[in-house]
Amino acid sequence: MPKPTVRTSGRHDLVLEQLMEAAEGLFSRQGVAGTSLQELADAVGLTRTGVYHYVSGKDELLEHLVRGFTLETAESLGALAVDTERPAAERLREAVASVARRVAEHPRRFRLLLTSEDSFPEPLAKQHRAARRDTLAALSSLIDAAKQDGSCRPVDTSLAAFALLGVANWVAFWYPPRGLDLSPAQVADQLADIALGGVLSDRTPDGVDSVPGALALLREDVTRLEHMLTSSRPSITP
Incomplete structure (x- = not known):
C-alpha cells in the first residue's frame, strides 16, 4: 500500500480507518500486548513514525475502536429512548435493527471488543462497561414504554432486553451467512422483525373475533396492570 503523503481531513480519516481494520486483525490473532506498533505500521504501508501522525499508540487505537462501536451504540439507543414523539414500538424496532446492523458491519471488531476487555486500560474499560450498561x-x-402503551406484551423487561441484545450481538459469530447474499441492513431488518415478533403485541385495531383471543388479550391487560401497579407502588423501608 502506498504511503500517504497528504494530510487532508479525508485522508486522515481514511488512514485511521485502515489502522483500525489492521488493529482488528492483529489484535484478534496476537492479542493487544502481542502486537507491535511496527506491525500496525507495516499493515497499512506507514513507517512507525508515520503512525504517530494518526494515533499516539495502541491505547488510542483501542479507544477509537470502542468509541466507534460500544459508545456510539449506547448514544444511539439513548437518543431513541428519550424520543417520545415517536411510537415506542417503532423506536424499539429501530434500536434492535441498529445494533444488529452495526455488529454485521463490523463482526470482527465486535468479537475483538468482547474478548479483549481485560486488556483495555482501566479508564477505557470503565467507559466500555458504562456504555454497555447504558x-x-x-x-x-x-x-417499558412499549408495555405502557400496549404495543408490547407484558414480558419481563430485563429478560426481553437481554434476549433482544443477544439476537443482535450473535450476528458477529455467523455473518456473513454462507450462501446468502444479504447486506448488513437486510440482515438487521429481518432479525429485528423476527426477534420482536415474540415481544410486540399482535392485537389489531379491530380487536379479535374469538372468545379465546379476547381472553388472551384480557390476560395480557391484567398482567400489564399488575406490572404498572407494582412499578408505581412506593417502597416501604423499615
Whole structure:
C-alpha cells in the first residue's frame, strides 16, 4: 500500500480507518500486548513514525475502536429512548435493527471488543462497561414504554432486553451467512422483525373475533396492570 503523503481531513480519516481494520486483525490473532506498533505500521504501508501522525499508540487505537462501536451504540439507543414523539414500538424496532446492523458491519471488531476487555486500560474499560450498561438501560426503557402503551406484551423487561441484545450481538459469530447474499441492513431488518415478533403485541385495531383471543388479550391487560401497579407502588423501608 502506498504511503500517504497528504494530510487532508479525508485522508486522515481514511488512514485511521485502515489502522483500525489492521488493529482488528492483529489484535484478534496476537492479542493487544502481542502486537507491535511496527506491525500496525507495516499493515497499512506507514513507517512507525508515520503512525504517530494518526494515533499516539495502541491505547488510542483501542479507544477509537470502542468509541466507534460500544459508545456510539449506547448514544444511539439513548437518543431513541428519550424520543417520545415517536411510537415506542417503532423506536424499539429501530434500536434492535441498529445494533444488529452495526455488529454485521463490523463482526470482527465486535468479537475483538468482547474478548479483549481485560486488556483495555482501566479508564477505557470503565467507559466500555458504562456504555454497555447504558445500552441495556436504554433498551429496557424502550421495552417499558412499549408495555405502557400496549404495543408490547407484558414480558419481563430485563429478560426481553437481554434476549433482544443477544439476537443482535450473535450476528458477529455467523455473518456473513454462507450462501446468502444479504447486506448488513437486510440482515438487521429481518432479525429485528423476527426477534420482536415474540415481544410486540399482535392485537389489531379491530380487536379479535374469538372468545379465546379476547381472553388472551384480557390476560395480557391484567398482567400489564399488575406490572404498572407494582412499578408505581412506593417502597416501604423499615
